[in-house]
Amino acid sequence: MSAAKKEVVIVTGVDLAQAAVELLRDYELVYAGAKPTEDDMVKLAQLHQPVAIIVRYGGVSARVMDAAPILRVISKHGTGIDSIDSQAAQQRGIAVKAAAGANAPAVAEHTWALIMACAKNVVGLDQRMREGHWDKSTHKSLELQGRTLGLVGLGAIGRRVAAVAAALGMPVLAHDPYAKEAPQGVQLVDLDTLFAQSDVVSLHCPLTAENKHMINAQSLARMKDGAILVNTARGGLIDEQALIAALDSGKLRAAGLDSFEKEPFTAPHPLQRVGNAVLSPHIGGVTSDAYIAMGTGAASNVLAVLGA
The missing domain is CATH 3.40.50.720 (NAD(P)-binding Rossmann-like Domain)
Structure with missing residues (x-):
């Protein structure tokens, strides 16, 4: 008998700090790449039906949310959530979280x-x-x-x-x-x-x-x-x-x-x-320490919502 299929978390990036990956070990992580377009995200959402999206690069629009009907939380890998359509998320009952203070x-x-x-x-x-x-x-x-x-x-x-x-x-x-x-x-x-x-x-x-x-x-x-x-x-x-x-x-x-x-x-x-x-190319928050702190902060925010 095969094990139950893990729920999916999409990460809009190519990687996540190992400490964050470990926190999310009960979920399947799908990486969207360094520069995912809205169309890329819609296709990934339709294919994988994520319960959560961790946003490193790019954003999450209403269109992406509609392609993921079981999506429960969008978690920013950092503090600025302007790339996420928070109003659309609120209308759909999707939580939007930021890794406040991590960077x-x-x-x-x-x-x-x-x-x-x-x-x-x-x-x-x-x-x-x-x-x-x-x-x-x-x-x-x-x-x-x-x-x-x-x-x-x-x-x-x-x-x-x-x-x-x-x-x-x-x-x-x-x-x-x-x-x-x-x-x-x-x-x-x-x-x-x-x-x-x-x-x-x-x-x-x-x-x-x-x-x-x-x-x-x-x-x-x-x-x-x-x-x-x-x-x-x-x-x-x-x-x-x-x-x-x-x-x-x-x-x-x-x-x-x-x-x-x-x-x-x-x-x-x-x-x-x-x-x-x-x-400088928007790297103020890009250090090895901040990378870990933002990753674990984003992962913890996902778990807080999914475990509620």
Whole structure:
């Protein structure tokens, strides 16, 4: 007599941390590949009839959900769930979960890597050195001590970024409509105040229909001349054309960007020619430790729903 067929969990990626695979040992894992399209996901859902989907890359639309009538949970391998149609999931009684905080240390560290790179012109100086220049007599970096850091979003990542700012002697402002209190040394303010008073603005909020392009020509105009903007959240928060104009004009000193309106970033892209923009391919949360934490977090969220 053959063993009962295992229920299926689809993973939109090529792998999952071994610790997460072990947690899901009672389920059959089906990997969708690194760049599954909506059509790919519909076909896989029809073929395998999953009870859960773990989302690493790409997203899950209503069409995919309708192809999987026994689907009970969509679990994000990370924190941002904007690639999942949460409203469609709610209408179909499907739980949507995120591995909250799993990648917070990694993203906070990358945020500071970008802030430092912008303030100290690390990339530009490296390039000049390789071209044979010695700019000691002409270059001046920005000292961060005493400068104000403005955090848009005060969740697990934002709080870690704030703690480093405190150690550097930076006053911290934060805007987060969901924050009931702030850590010591962090002042909660409205968004206009944050933009007007911050020397460094760093984004740590989810992307919603309401805050899309919250960084636009108007908000950039309200920022301090020579401010730094860093985004390790979602690309859709920024109007990229308005940002490029602010960088080109010198309104902003620099920008550090780890996410973009359209991903993957495809060349040629207007930001590639902007010398005072530091770019990375949405890898803020990609470390070996975060990979394990996000995988086990996503797996645990699946088990919590399926075991309920």
